[in-house]
Amino acid sequence: MMKINNYYKLIFKKIVIIFLISSFLGACYEEVLNFIINKTWVSRQTVLYGPFNPVYGFGIILLIALLSKKKNKNFFRLWLYSSIIGGLFEYSYGFIVHLLFGICFWDYSNYFLNLNGYTTIPYIIGWGFLGAILIKYIYPWLNPKLEKMTSKLNNILFILITILLFLDLLITFLTLTRLNLRKYNIKPLTSIGKLIDKVYPEKVIIKHIPLIKSKN
Numbered sequence: 001m002m003k004i005n006n007y008y009k010l011i012f013k014k015i016v017i018i019f020l021i022s023s024f025l026g027a028c029y030e031e032v033l034n035f036i037i038n039k040t041w042v043s044r045q046t047v048l049y050g051p052f053n054p055v056y057g058f059g060i061i062l063l064i065a066l067l068s069k070k071k072n073k074n075f076f077r078l079w080l081y082s083s084i085i086g087g088l089f090e091y092s093y094g095f096i097v098h099l100l101f102g103i104c105f106w107d108y109s110n111y112f113l114n115l116n117g118y119t120t121i122p123y124i125i126g127w128g129f130l131g132a133i134l135i136k137y138i139y140p141w142l143n144p145k146l147e148k149m150t151s152k153l154n155n156i157l158f159i160l161i162t163i164l165l166f167l168d169l170l171i172t173f174l175t176l177t178r179l180n181l182r183k184y185n186i187k188p189l190t191s192i193g194k195l196i197d198k199v200y201p202e203k204v205i206i207k208h209i210p211l212i213k214s215k216n
Contacts, residue, residue: 010147010150013150013153013158014143014146014147014150015061016158016161016162016165017146017149017150018057018060018061018064018146019054019057019058019060019061019165020052020057020161020165022056022057022059022060022061023052023053023054023056023057024050024051024052025056026044026052026053026055026056026057027043027044027045027046027051027052027053027056028051029056030044030053031043031044042210042211043209043210043211044211045208045209045211046105046172046209046211047168047169047172047209048168048171048172048175048200048205048208048209049168049171049208050168052168054169055090055093055105058089058093059086059089059090059093059127060134062085062089063082063085063086063130063131063134063135064134064135064139066081066085067081067082067085067131067135068135068139068143070135073135073136075132075136078131078132078135078136079128079129079131079132080128081131082127082128082129082130082131082132082134082135083124083125083127083128083131085127085131086124086126086127086128086130086131087115087119087123087124087127089127090118090119090123090124090127091115091116091118091119093118094106094117094118094119095116095118098118100176100177100180101176101177101179101180102180102183102214103176103179103180103212103213103214104117104212104213104214105209105211105212105213106211107213108120108123172209174192174193174196175196175200175205176205178193178196178197178200179200179202179205182197182202
C-alpha cells in the first residue's frame with residue numbers, strides 16, 4: 001500500500017511540475033512570437049497571477065497521458081494522433097472558455113482554414129509536430145530527471161506550490177465568471193462575489209490578462 005501511495009504521489013508531483021513548466025514556456029513562446037510579428041511585448045498569461053498560459057499546461061499533460069505509453073513510437077503516427085488530440089483540445093478549450101465566460105483568449109476567425117475561430121488547420125498540424133517531438137524525444141529524456149527531482153522535492157515546498165497554483169486557477173475562474181455575469185447586471189449572491197467585484201473590476205482584469213476579448 002505504501003508503494004502504491006508513493007507511486008501516485010510521484011505521478012501527481014510530475015503532473016504539477018509539467019503543468020507549471022508547460023504553462024510558463026507556452027506564455028513565453030507566445031510573447032516572443034507576438035514580438036516577432038507585431039514588434040511589441042504583450043503579456044500572454046491567461047491567469048491573474050504569474051506568467052502562465054494553462055492551455056499549454058493542460059494540452060501537454062493530455063498528450064503525455066494519452067500517448068506516452070504507446071509502444072509504437074512511429075513519428076508519423078505520433079504526429080497524426082497529436083494533431084487530432086491537440087486540435088480537439090484547443091477547439092474544446094476555446095469553446096468552453098467562451099461558453100463559461102463569454103470571452104476568448106484567442107480568436108482565429110480571420111485566419112486561414114479556421115474552425116469557428118477556435119483553432120485552425122495549420123495550428124492543428126503544429127500541435128501534431130509538438131506532440132510527436134514531445135513524446136518521441138523530449139519526454140523520454142525529461143521523465144527520469146523529473147522523477148529524481150520530484151522524489152527529492154521537499155513536501156512542504158511542493159504543497160505550497162500546489163496551493164498557490166490552485167488558488168491562482170480558482171481566483172481566475174471566479175473572477176472571469178463574475179466578469180461575465182456583470183455584463184448581464186447579475187448581482188453577486190455571496191460575500192465572495194461582492195469581494196471579487198470590488199477587487200477585480202474589468203480594468204484590473206484586463207491589466208492582468210490583456211488577451212481577454214469579448215466574443216459574440
